[in-house]
Amino acid sequence: KAGVTQTPRYLIKTRGQQVTLSCSPISGHRSVSWYQQTPGQGLQFLFEYFSETQRNKGNFPGRFSGRQFSNSRSEMNVSTLELGDSALYLCASSPGWNEQFFGPGTRLTVL
Amino acid sequence: EDKVVQSPLSLVVHEGDTVTLNCSYEVTNFRSLLWYKQEKKAPTFLFMLTSSGIEKKSGRLSSILDKKELSSILNITATQTGDSAIYLCAVEAGDAGGTSYGKLTFGQGTILTVHP
Numbered sequence: 451k452a453g454v455t456q457t458p459r460y461l462i463k464t465r466g467q468q469v470t471l472s473c474s475p476i477s478g479h480r481s482v483s484w485y486q487q488t489p490g491q492g493l494q495f496l497f498e499y500f501s502e503t504q505r506n507k508g509n510f511p512g513r514f515s516g517r518q519f520s521n522s523r524s525e526m527n528v529s530t531l532e533l534g535d536s537a538l539y540l541c542a543s544s545p546g547w548n549e550q551f552f553g554p555g556t557r558l559t560v561l
Numbered sequence: 562e563d564k565v566v567q568s569p570l571s572l573v574v575h576e577g578d579t580v581t582l583n584c585s586y587e588v589t590n591f592r593s594l595l596w597y598k599q600e601k602k603a604p605t606f607l608f609m610l611t612s613s614g615i616e617k618k619s620g621r622l623s624s625i626l627d628k629k630e631l632s633s634i635l636n637i638t639a640t641q642t643g644d645s646a647i648y649l650c651a652v653e654a655g656d657a658g659g660t661s662y663g664k665l666t667f668g669q670g671t672i673l674t675v676h677p
Binding site: 481484485493494500505544549551553554 | 593597602603604605606609634649651661663664665666667668669670
């Protein structure tokens with residue numbers, strides 16, 4: 451089975467811009483979770499989607515949003531980028547009740 | 562708020578040594594505890610422990626869940642330089658009915674360095 455794929459792998463943006471990241475889960479998996487990883491805060495949960503519904507959301511501002519499509523692919527969007535949004539954004543795929551498998555991540559740099 | 566604490570934060574050993582990494586947690590409606598290994602890329606899944614499976618083993622790695630003490634250990638025997646990585650512990654909580662909501666709370670990680 452192919453693993454979790456994320457695009458793009460690297461992204462450079464400037465403050466105030468917005469960005470959209472994409473995640474394709476493992477075939478058959480219906481749950482996609484998003485995490486932000488920074489050296490200072492570690493891995494922090496952003497939100498989770500299951501069958502196109504957001505089931506859970508972490509403590510991030512409303513500038514962070516996401517969605518899931520009928521084929522389970524998911525996107526997350528960050529609007530009005532700030533320097534502090536520079537991070538590795540990871541998505542994880544799961545059948546919905548089992549272990550989560552991570553994609554390679556998108557490295558976002560905000561200048 | 563769910564909380565996961567790992568210790569030690571870093572560890573330096575020599576090849577052949579045995580190491581024990583610790584993870585303690587405070588969560589409401591515990592569902593599972595997971596261990597991941599992270600090198601210079603995304604975390605790689607190692608083990609998942611639940612109430613029905615409190616001990617797992619794979620090669621030189623093994624893990625035990627102590628539900629009474631709300632903790633887990635990850636043991637690595639006969640360490641190799643390839644074991645050098647950050648080891649992450651994460652806990653999944655659910656609702657009162659046990660439904661997963663896909664949220665993992667991670668500890669800070671233990672940085673393991675294995676010298677030849």
